[in-house]
Amino acid sequence: METRELICINCPLGCSLTVTMENGAVKKVEGNTCKKGEAYGTKEVTNPTRIVTSSVRVTGGTLPVVSVKTASDIPKGKIYDCAKALKTVAVNAPVHIGDVVLKNVCGTGVDMIATKNIPAVSK
């Protein structure tokens, strides 16, 4: 039996959660005031995930940088790898919201996509 102390992030209440686990499986979540808290506690100890956002340089655009994000959440443990993978990325304008700037980032199966439109500089 092991326990993890967490603070729920679903709402401003910020409930202090205690998650009890046995052999990697969640036995119980305590301290939550709603179901969302239980779900959060369970996910956070078994498979925590995050959306990663960043920005990369653009060539030939009206602005020098375009913001990007993972199209969906990726394992929390991959955040640094994901940030590192982006270091080799630069894109050419024009860029559109939703354009893939890096496919299958760090083998997560998730693409990194642009979150902003950057028109090309008119010549």
Add this chain to the structure above:
Amino acid sequence: MQYDLIIIGGGPAGLAAAVSAKKEGVENILILERDRELGGILNQCIHNGFGLHTFKEELTGPEYAWRFIQQVEELQIPYKLHTMVLDIRDGENGKTVMAMNREDGLMMLTARAVILAMGCRERPRGALNIPGYRPAGIYTAGTAQRLVNMEGYMPGREVVILGSGDIGLIMARRMTLEGAKVKVVAELMPFSGGLQRNIVQCLDDFDIPLKLSHTVIDIQGKERVTGITLAEVDENRKPIPGTEEFYACDTLLLSCGLIPENELSGKIGVELSRITSGPVVNESLETNVPGVFACGNVLHVHDLVDYVSEEAARAGACAAAYIRGEKEKEDTKEIPVFAVDGVRYTVPQTIRPACMEDTLTLRFRVGAVYRDCYVSVYLGDRRIWHKKKRKLAPGEMEQVVLKKSDLTDRESFDKITVKVEEA
């Protein structure tokens, strides 16, 4: 040039106000934006978490802004970029807005109504009176955010952040992911001003310590910051001798509060609240100057952009009604709303029941952390709203929804009071 409506500011508030006014039938609208693109501060807020209320999905700042920019484009609402408003005056033929940019030079524009949507600014080091040298490497979190996210530059490598407002927390993560070392986030108050989610995902995820009840008492470095000294503070926020700790760093980021930017509002005689630093408005988000409306962070600093959009849409609709000549309100009774017992302020600050829509959202903030208490609203001495709250915190905007029927059907009353009550 003559317009029905001029909106000052093309950020989230200005955009939502424009879209709503246009949909309400105002034809001749102009948005004036001082930056190089529409979207305002959202363009540098590249993190996600925007739009859960408005669009039921999690968007990044630029994506959220784009949803509104698209509508402005589709509705063919004209806007001018790189355009600074220098002055607004009230006159017989409406409001005169003096603005300028490179292409048009100095412009004297007139409008029947004006919506103030200029947003807010960050509290700088000087206003915090932090002693020490004045070297390079001291930035507000928002300035650093612009440099990193929009210009692609790193303002520092070893960072201390003062203030746990959301921008500071977000920048702690952002700088970390770009290879900087964020050593500590210090917060003067015994609680964070930021969202719980940001404390977990921006600090805890990266093992960045948060020191509550701490402040910066000295800045070292004659040319570039070389370090800062933190100290714990007592309940009067005074540094406690003996608690000093030195942190070597090249950068100090400040996330110590936002101030509505109302220098322009003053020029046309708009009355400002001493508490919000924003205009005093009625239920229509109209200031004391008829035909001048305010919304977004220029009115009061919001926690979520979704509420800005909602508020701004209402300002747009109310401005439209004003332009249509509705709501002639000369004789209408105007009732003040008092914020007492833990409630710091309300927006709006006055209500004319006759001019209300069916419901009215009254927004407010509390001055301290409260647990297991009630939020109550009184009309005169009669309580019409009493809701249990598990927790209230200064960082979160709260709201109560008033029904027009409650305010118009019953006996008369001369004040509305919003308060926190113990359980």
Add this chain to the structure above:
Amino acid sequence: MKYDVVIIGAGVVGSAVARELSRYDLKTAVLEREEDVCCGTSKANSAIVHAGFDAEPGSMKARMNVRGSKMMEALSKELDFPYKKNGSLVLCFHETDIPKLEALKTRGEENGVEGLRIVTGEEIHKLEPNISHDVKALLYAPTGGIVCPFKLTIALAENASVNGVDFFLNTEVKAVRKLEKGGYEIETDRECYETACVVNAAGVYADVFNNMVSKRKLSITPRKGEYCLLDKKAGNFVSHTVFQLPTKMGKGVLITPTVHGNLLVGPTADDIEDKEGIQTTARGLGKVASLARVSAADVPLHMVITSFAGLRATEKDEDFVLGEAEDAEGFFNAAGIESPGLSSAPAIGEYLAELAAERLQAKKKENFISTREDIPNVAQASPEEIAELIKKDPAYGNVICRCETVTEGEIINAIRRPLGARSLDGVKRRTRAGMGRCQSGFCAPRTMEILARELHMDPLELTKAGKGSKLLTGVIKEDETGITETF
């Protein structure tokens, strides 16, 4: 390099001497260790043109102050810098101190200050409604004024430069040596300079250079003064410069409007060891606040937008040391220039330039350009003037600093003019971009872009104030070289 005169220090005094010397047919150089003029005491002081009642009659301070104060108005027109004769008041809080106030008046009259008057009763608060009701009497000096110390110094230096004076910035003097054949050799961290005359205007370091060539040793102690600058919304709190009558407890602090419409409160006066010790302290800022409240309980200190400290160069004999060193022919001191140094600078410039010119038997030039035009000021221009400016150059329509309404045109002008700005602070002192209530939060990235573009600099090399004050440490996504493109 050979010069007739080398001036050490490009503060207000060095620049004033340079400008006065540029009237003569002389080869003059100014050596300045910082990246810009006006970087030492000249940039951090009360910005006051003292009427001249404070100094001991017969002292150099008294003589230069009164003369400088009389020169200032005409000079401000000639060189186009902001100056305002707002009048100054010395507050007296105790009946028993009134004789001291009268003594101050007598001393002022002896110094030649005009229009001094003791004010009592109702007139006190007619003059200044917000000051304390404990004020029993005050000394009114109508010739007291306020000036922009940056613009004054920059105007003097620019005009000197236009008239042929060479300015060597980022050039730190390491040694001054008397040469056998006469004249001096000046060693710097860059080149060596040979010169017939030296003007020592090195502020808190003037003793160091004097002591290299003269047996009459000087000793300068930096006296730190801390200040708070308040928002323009507080700028009308007082209209005069409000001093406190010095007592056993100290000289007190002043409250004054600035020529730009802010309110300035300070300074403290603490003798320190470190000639670079310009950090503010919690104790000092606290003292400024508590002393200011003596003059006016409601002084709106919550509107502070920045605080700063400056060092007065206090010589042990407490007077200006002006003129040729007795045992070092051709070595002219402008040492111990503490308050009222800013007020005195034009007079010191005139005095020392005449002495040096006489020593060198120099003649005045015929083609001296006596006037200079400042950068257009959009914030204070009329709508018609703004429209005209934008028509000539659209960059004057692009506002960069929103708090102070400073345009791209003004910033470009500040960079391109003689001795132009090279850093954020250089732009700030010339245009006020970043000087407002947000303290450059919004405009810094945009000013940096303009600086980089105009100076063809890598943005990573941009500084706040030269040397090691770099603003950026790198670019995002650094430390990997293999950039791949995905489109």
